[in-house]
Amino acid sequence: MIHHTRRRLVTTALAFVGALSLTAGSITGVLAAEKPKTVRITYVASPFNVPSIVMRAKGYLDEAFAPYGIKVESPEITSGAQQVQAIAAGEIDIASVLGGSSAILGKTNGADVQVIAAYSRNPEAYAILATKGGPQKVTDLKGKTVAGPKGTALHQLLAAALIKNGMTLADINYINMDLGAARAALLAGKVDAATLAGNNALAVEQAGGHVIANGKGLFDPTTVIGVNGAFLKNHPDLVEAYLAAHRKALAFMAEEPEEALKLAAAEQKISLEDARRMNAWYDFTLKMSDADVANLAADQDFMVEAGMMKKKIDIKADLVAPIAFTQK
Structure with missing residues (x-):
């Protein structure tokens, strides 16, 4: 009697484990099915966003998402405020080039935006003329x-x-x-x-015309890469696919600088000489630093003082995702 009871208990336990396995498999299948058919990443070429230009020209984004069977859409939304609005509305997944002030304002106003990397630092690119x-x-x-x-x-x-x-x-x-x-x-x-x-x-x-003053010595603007917070949480692998494409563009710029500048000059409809001049103004390092966080905090202080926003956020805790500090 005891022997039969033990056998029934073992059989029941095995059936339960099997059911759990099936359930886990079903959940995995559902999660896999939830991968988006398209990923929407803004394309912003100006003022001189060479990595974005290279990514498009070389097809790196399409390559990065092809293994997932995902199509890339690249709406050209150049306004930072409009990019944040699109993130809040779920209309875009990644804002490829986003002004730090736009990211801060969006977060303060309730947009689910997270910074996953720096895009550039370029004080000399800004001027009063x-x-x-x-x-x-x-x-x-x-x-x-x-x-x-x-x-x-x-x-x-x-x-x-x-x-x-x-x-x-x-x-x-x-x-x-x-x-x-x-x-x-x-x-x-x-x-x-x-x-x-x-x-x-x-x-x-x-x-x-002439330059009255540029940003050198006056401020240190940091443009960033922003994502929809839910997209980052649900699809970290797709965020990494995007960042891998961006790193590939940076590698191309390092290995083939003249070709990269030719692509940028053609996109911007400027001379190669002007492209070289502007390129010297930019630092395209992806990894966020404490200095970048400080720059964003200075942006926030300015906006509060200018009456553009009333309350502050904790830049590092609320806006910048941990992944931003681990980029190469």
Whole structure:
């Protein structure tokens, strides 16, 4: 009797284990089935985002996601604010080039955005410019009209330059315009100066304009790579696939620098000489450092002081994912 009872218990236990195995297998199957059919990664070429240009030109993203049977969609959303809105709405998975201030503002306003790596550091790429005969020094801007995108690194540059020269934004008329519109307004003589970056700044110089001040010594902007927090949590392997493609682009830039610059020059419709000049302004290291976190904290302080946001977040704990500090 005892023997039969033990046998039934063993049989029942084995059946239970088998059921668990089937359930685990079913869960695994469901999770595998939940892989997205497409991954949506923004494409932002300007002001001079060479890694992104190389990734597209060489097909590295398509290669990275092909083993998963996933198609890559690359919407061209250049505005940081719009990229964050798209993340919040679930319309994009990865914001490939995101201004630090946009990431912070989005997080503060409830967007589920996480920073997974740095994209670039490029203070010299940001500048305040005027046309021939226009203001020569920052102090000359008093009472003048300056165009540029508010709530961005360029806004921060302008504020920092004014403060260094004993002025504030209240001493000028600052008009909110995107880069292309600000450049056009400046060249048409509708504004006295403009805050511009990359090829927009070069276009003004080539038209006879000049730089009043650039970001060197004034601030240290860090652009980042942002992802939808739920996407990072549910698909860390796909996030790694993206980062692997990005690293492949950086390797190509190191091994074939001239070819990379040719690709960038063609995409930006600038000369190879101008591409070389701009490339010298950028540090494309992926790994986030304590200095990058400090730069983002400075961005946040600026936005609070400027009245653009009321409450602060803990940059390292709330915004930057641990993976950002382990990149190569």
